Amino acid sequence: MATVFDVAQRAGVSATTVSRVLLGRNIVTPEKRARVLEAAKALGYQPNPMAQGLRMGRGHSVALLVGDIEQNIYSALTKHVQAAFEASGFELLLFNLGHSQDRLRGLLERAVALRLRGICIASGDVIPAREFKPLMHGLAERHIPVIGLHQRLDGLGVPSVAHDDGAGTFRAIQHLIRSGRTPVAYLGRIKYSATGRERFRGYQAALAEAGIAEDPALVWESQQRYRYEAGYEEMSRALDRGIAVRAVFGASDELALGAMAAALDRGLRVPEDIAFVGFGGIGWGQHVRPSLTTIAGDWPEFGKRVSEIFLALDEGKPVPRRSVIETRFIERQSTGG
Amino acid sequence: MATVFDVAQRAGVSATTVSRVLLGRNIVTPEKRARVLEAAKALGYQPNPMAQGLRMGRGHSVALLVGDIEQNIYSALTKHVQAAFEASGFELLLFNLGHSQDRLRGLLERAVALRLRGICIASGDVIPAREFKPLMHGLAERHIPVIGLHQRLDGLGVPSVAHDDGAGTFRAIQHLIRSGRTPVAYLGRIKYSATGRERFRGYQAALAEAGIAEDPALVWESQQRYRYEAGYEEMSRALDRGIAVRAVFGASDELALGAMAAALDRGLRVPEDIAFVGFGGIGWGQHVRPSLTTIAGDWPEFGKRVSEIFLALDEGKPVPRRSVIETRFIERQSTGG
DNA sequence: CTGAAAGCGCTTACAG
């Protein structure tokens, strides 16, 4: 492996000059610059990231702390965030949280020792501000940028990138109302889910806009997060209680699919008797029959924005507290599309 | 951040001794050892991985090159491999290949410059030996261990960890035959898929054991890899041709689910008229109705084995060329379970 | 069993 000194020797300059050319820092004579570049290329020189990291006091690795990589939404996020960071010259260290708060804390504590360049927290789970704020302060003091993905982490004083869950939900509910599919139930109200809060607000806003009063009997909580089983159960329970709705919005595709299965099991026709909309745009929604109408994220844009924000943070520039990514409404058979 | 010198000072020894104690290398007096440990703890000392890496000539990061993180099988693999490596003190650098051979080559070429500790290649796609062997040699020369995951990479001279696809398929086909569900079709013969080859052999072996002649008309290729759409298409085509089968084995869950949907669309009853078995154990198989019988991987064991093999390789110890992980047969409604 | 010193490969004040 060639070193800066090898390149310097071949180019007939000092290592200092080589470093300056390669980093594009100071001004160097065009001819020397050319010689260095040529020598580096000829020797196939690649800087040793560990030596750079040691010297500069920080590495090239950004950690992605992800709620559960096996969930579709997180693997989509991971794929695009990885690609965006790689394009910016950073490597992605992956850590699966498995929805564990203890694990999140432990990883955050290790961040300094690992000399991480930055941290992305991609989790929909609650992160209690009181407990985590000191950790965030410690990271900020050491100039390790933290970004919240998917969930907004304003409470922790951390800039975030998230889809516009509220607007996406608003549009879907509005569509249902305008198609005459009322009343519309909200399935998957999860009080302490930050991501869910926005969606619920979108639901409320769409009702308000149409002059429809919110009916508590049509807001169904989920005890099992965003899982399919919860959707099936809650829908079954609602049907048992004789609650008549013409449409159900599921706070996740999984919830909506579970609910739709429950309705079909009872002999209801979808979308004639009852329509379903999910949230997330996961793959299976299009294969299921009837296929599921959903609100999908714009992941390429999401990844791009994350790396932009990170780059700015990394250079100490100011960034917006919140970056909002538009969602896309995909109509399929479950709403008659 | 405390350094070895801070610890040394507090413990009243040299940095050399501190390093020795912390690495457990040479023998150190028990009392000095205790003093060092105490001082390290008191100062909250954590070694700087970049300094260690620079000095020792290799880092702590293992790269996982994964076919497509959005596919269930790869996200399951990633989750467990990450956990296993973390438990062994290594960090996982994630790279998504997106099924691109060029990208695989590029990443392999960058491995040395990145000073990777090792590389795991988790891909079901063809990796032409002629082209990649030189790359592998280069990596071996620089003592960067490479492991093949999911796919066996014997042809590249690389040790591999993979599920026993052959035995798993054998058992499933055997079960179908013994239940009288013959003839059994094989859906998803993909000639240049290394992972698929083993499954097909399992199919052949089960037929042979039962004294059934292999019928080429019952072996269906897939032009679109392991995707749902391919399963739907191939099944539809077979039904159009009037081919009568009592069971279909899909080389992936996605293929089997697509095929099952096609059969249901034609009014066939599952499993009465025709049974389906998939491969992979992905989540949706249990939610679909009828739920899908499948052959599932043992991912925790897989992850454990990967880190064991890697640790051995890392220490220059010999390892088996192939590590085989048992699969599990999960019977569900699609075969009457 | 222990420590002083060298050196891994860079970058960056500093001096010119």
Added chain:
DNA sequence: CTGAAAGCGCTTACAG
């Protein structure tokens, strides 16, 4: 505009 030298934080021959 350029280079010699120092130093980031470790580990490891080497000498004792």
